[in-house]
Amino acid sequence: xxxxxxxxxxxxxxxxxxxxxxxxxxxxxxxxxxxxxxxxxxxxxxxxxxxxxxxxxxxxxxxxxxxxxxxxxxxxxxxxxxxxxxxxxxxxxxxxxxxxxxxxxxxxxxxxxxxxxxxxxxxxxxxxxxxxxxxxxxxxxxxxxxxxxxxxxxxxxxxxxxxxxxxxxxxxxxxxxxxxxxxxxxxxxxxxxxxxxxxxxxxxxxxxxxxxxxxxxxxxxxxxxxxxxxxxxxxxxxxxxxxxxxxxxxxxxxxxxxxxxxxxxxxxxxxxxxxxxxxxxxxxxxxxxxxxxxxxxxxxxxxxxxxxxxxxxxxxxxxxxxxxxxxxxxxxxxxxxxxxxxxxxxxxxxxxxxxxxxxxxxxxxxxxxxxxxxxxxxxxxxxxxxxxxxxxxxxxxxxxxxxxxxxxxxxxxxxxxxxxxxxxxxxxxxxxxxxxxxxxxxxxxxxxxxxxx
Numbered sequence: 297x298x299x300x301x302x303x304x305x306x307x308x309x310x311x312x313x314x315x316x317x318x319x320x321x322x323x324x325x326x327x328x329x330x331x332x333x334x335x336x337x338x339x340x341x342x343x344x345x346x347x348x349x350x351x352x353x354x355x356x357x358x359x360x361x362x363x364x365x366x367x368x369x370x371x372x373x374x375x376x377x378x379x380x381x382x383x384x385x386x387x388x389x390x391x392x393x394x395x396x397x398x399x400x401x402x403x404x405x406x407x408x409x410x411x412x413x414x415x416x417x418x419x420x421x422x423x424x425x426x427x428x429x430x431x432x433x434x435x436x437x438x439x440x441x442x443x444x445x446x447x448x449x450x451x452x453x454x455x456x457x458x459x460x461x462x463x464x465x466x467x468x469x470x471x472x473x474x475x476x477x478x479x480x481x482x483x484x485x486x487x488x489x490x491x492x493x494x495x496x497x498x499x500x501x502x503x504x505x506x507x508x509x510x511x512x513x514x515x516x517x518x519x520x521x522x523x524x525x526x527x528x529x530x531x532x533x534x535x536x537x538x539x540x541x542x543x544x545x546x547x548x549x550x551x552x553x554x555x556x557x558x559x560x561x562x563x564x565x566x567x568x569x570x571x572x573x574x575x576x577x578x579x580x581x582x583x584x585x586x587x588x589x590x591x592x593x594x595x596x597x598x599x600x601x602x603x604x605x606x607x608x609x610x611x612x613x614x615x616x617x618x619x620x621x622x623x624x625x626x627x628x629x630x631x632x633x634x635x636x637x638x639x640x641x642x643x644x645x646x647x648x649x650x651x652x653x654x655x656x657x658x659x660x661x662x663x664x665x666x667x668x669x670x671x672x673x674x675x676x677x678x679x680x681x682x683x684x685x686x687x688x689x690x691x692x693x694x695x696x697x698x699x700x701x702x703x704x705x706x707x708x709x710x711x712x713x714x715x716x717x718x719x720x721x722x723x724x725x726x727x728x729x730x731x732x733x734x735x736x737x738x739x740x741x742x743x744x745x746x747x748x749x
Contacts, residue, residue, distance in 0.1 A: 298322045299659060300358050300389075302349035302379055303370035304332040306630070306648050307395065310673070311367065311655055316340045318742050324358045327370075350378040352386055360387035365659055368394040369420075369651070373401060377414050384415040393418045393658050395651060399539055418658045425650040427543045430599060430624060433643060434548060437526035437622075438519050440505070440643055443668040444512075445679045445732050446711040451512050452483075452668070452677050452732070453519070457504040460524040469496035471521060472720075479718040480510035480518045483708040483734040484675070491675075491736045493704050507670075507677075509708035509732060511716055529596040531555075533620075535581035535611050536602035537563045540626070542570060544601065549573040555590060557581045581611040584618070593619030601626040613640055633672055649673060660741070663748035665730065669738070676738040677708075680748060682729045689727075690747045696723045699747070701733075702740030708732050 299315060301308050304327035315321040317340075324343040327333050333344040347354035349370055360366070366383040368376035373396050380392040394416045396402060401409075402421055409416045432442040441454035457464050462474055468482055485492040486505040492498065500506070500522070508518055519525060530553055534541050537558030545556050545567075555575040558564040568576040579586045581600065592598070598615040600608035605627050612623040624643045627633050636644045649669045656667035656676075666679040686693035696707055696719060710717040711730040717723060725731070735741060 297364045297659075298359060298362060299324070299365045299367060300355070300360060300363050300383075301325045302366070302368040302376065303327060304329060304336060305369075305371060306628070307369045307651050307655075308367075309336055310648055310652055311369065311659075312336060312342055313340060314652065314656060314673075314738075315659065316342050317739055320742065320745075326354060326358050348375075350375045350382065352382055355379065355382060355387060360389060363387070363389050365389065365391040365393065367655060367659065368392070369655070373398050377401075377416070380416045381414050391418075391658070392416045393420065393655060395420045395422065397422060399423065399543075420651055420654050422647045422651050423539045423543060425654060426540050426601070426626065426645060426647055427547060429645060429650060430544055430601075431547050433624065434529055434532070434552075434597065436515050436519070437529055438523060439515070441507070441670065443677060445666055445709075446716075446730050449511060450509060450709045450711060450716050450732060451515060452507060452509050452708070452734075453515055454505060454507045454670075455519050455522050457500050457502055457506055458523040459502050461500075461520070461522040463500050463521040464502050464523075466500060467496065468494055468498045468500060471518075474521055475514075475517055478510070478514045478517050479716070479720075480508050480514055481706075481708045481718050481720055482506055482508045483677075483706040484704075484736060486671075491704060493706070493736075507734065509734075510718065527596075531595045532597045532599065533557065533581075533590065533592070533595050533615070535598070535600040535608065537567050538601070538603060540601045541599075542567055544599065545571050545574045557586070582607065582614055584614060587615060587618055595620040596622065598623045600624070603628075605629055605632050609636075609641070616640060616642075630672070646672070660745070664741075664745070674736075674738065676735045676741065678733050678735065678741070678744065680731050680733065680744065682725050682731060682748075683727060685727060690749070691725050691731075692727050692729075694725055696725065702735065702737065702743045704736040705740065705744070706734045708734055 315323050326345045326349045330346045337344050345358045366389045368379045376394040380394050383389040439453050443452045482494045484507040485494050532552050532554050534556045557577045564578040598620045600612045608625045612625045622642045625641050627644050653669045668677050682691040684692050707719050709732040
């Protein structure tokens with residue numbers, strides 16, 4: 297596939313790395329910063345074009361006339377939109393994907409992304425992705441990672457095993473004995489950051505990071521096998537007054553006691569007009585006196601989602617030291633993510649990884665419906681569709697146990713029509729089955745794509 301990526305910042309560079317390492321892609325990156333482009337070309341086998349990404353001649357130089365896909369992830373929504381429109385009208389690029397950050401452009405009252413206005417096939421809105429992800433984590437206390445598939449009918453959840461969980465110290469096979477009527481499958485275990493492929497005889501140890509797949513109704517039951525089930529959150533403090541913070545407060549304020557801290561007085565007043573049941577506080581989220589006044593020690597969850605990584609990290613560490621039970625932190629820089637200690641920051645969320653996951657869902661080969669990047673891009677869980685018949689497909693008509701999957705890869709669930717089948721036994725794949733597959737090494741996606749051909 298010939299793919300043009302507009303933008304060589306963090307998201308564009310990370311996406312280029314993903315696609316180039318999958319071998320079958322011909323990637324060209326366009327940006328105005330020659331140094332960033334040169335750095336990319338020195339590390340990866342790709343083409344670079346230096347110039348303004350929305351200029352027709354620059355797009356032509358990048359190979360737009362024969363491109364299969366245009367992915368616009370520059371820091372300018374307007375450049376992304378114009379480039380996609382030019383790519384559609386002048387070069388007839390089949391697939392256009394754009395990152396659009398400004399909520400006003402995604403206003404349902406003024407739909408502007410359609411064939412009669414701005415022709416973009418897929419819109420990536422990072423703020424919405426982050427808001428949805430944090431909301432899901434709030435809904436399921438104890439979960440560290442959450443991803444849903446097939447219209448939220450089946451989920452992947454990651455939790456840490458602690459003493460007090462019934463399964464800790466026992467073999468994995470006992471999960472079914474403890475919960476005979478609950479369908480779930482453990483697809484991965486990480487012990488001291490080392491992947492362990494789960495077997496029936498695998499002993500669950502305290503400190504293990506356990507990834508399991510199950511319908512949403514079973515999440516709490518399975519979680520309680522791995523740790524003492526946390527009480528539902530009641531009191532939540534959100535640090536920040538940007539789009540994510542406000543959207544999150546709107547999502548949570550009717551079910552939780554929500555307070556929002558914003559440092560800018562005018563912005564705080566504006567937010568107060570938008571939120572009905574949220575208490576708006578003007579001040580610094582790293583102000584120890586303010587946190588003490590708001591009884592941070594009685595707070596169940598502190599969520600730091602400002603645009604400043606340092607502020608998010610420091611305020612969360614302070615809140616945790618002062619007694620809040622759990623913190624969720626938004627972190628932009630990859631270097632900071634790698635430095636974060638789980639004992640200090642409970643959950644770190646990367647907007648880049650969320651955006652990359654959404655982008656990969658659109659740029660992967662036919663048959664890959666959804667991609668979720670895990671463990672800072674090291675692993676993935678994907679949803680694929682098996683199409684064809686016994687003669688034309690490498691999947692349809694085959695028994696799951698006979699498939700030659702990449703090392704460590706596990707099919708956790710199959711969604712067939714209205715049925716959700718947790719794969720613990722033999723199963724023959726049928727046409728239009730949706731398979732949920734965990735890949736400990738994302739680079740093995742090419743082996744899965746070969747099965748889909």
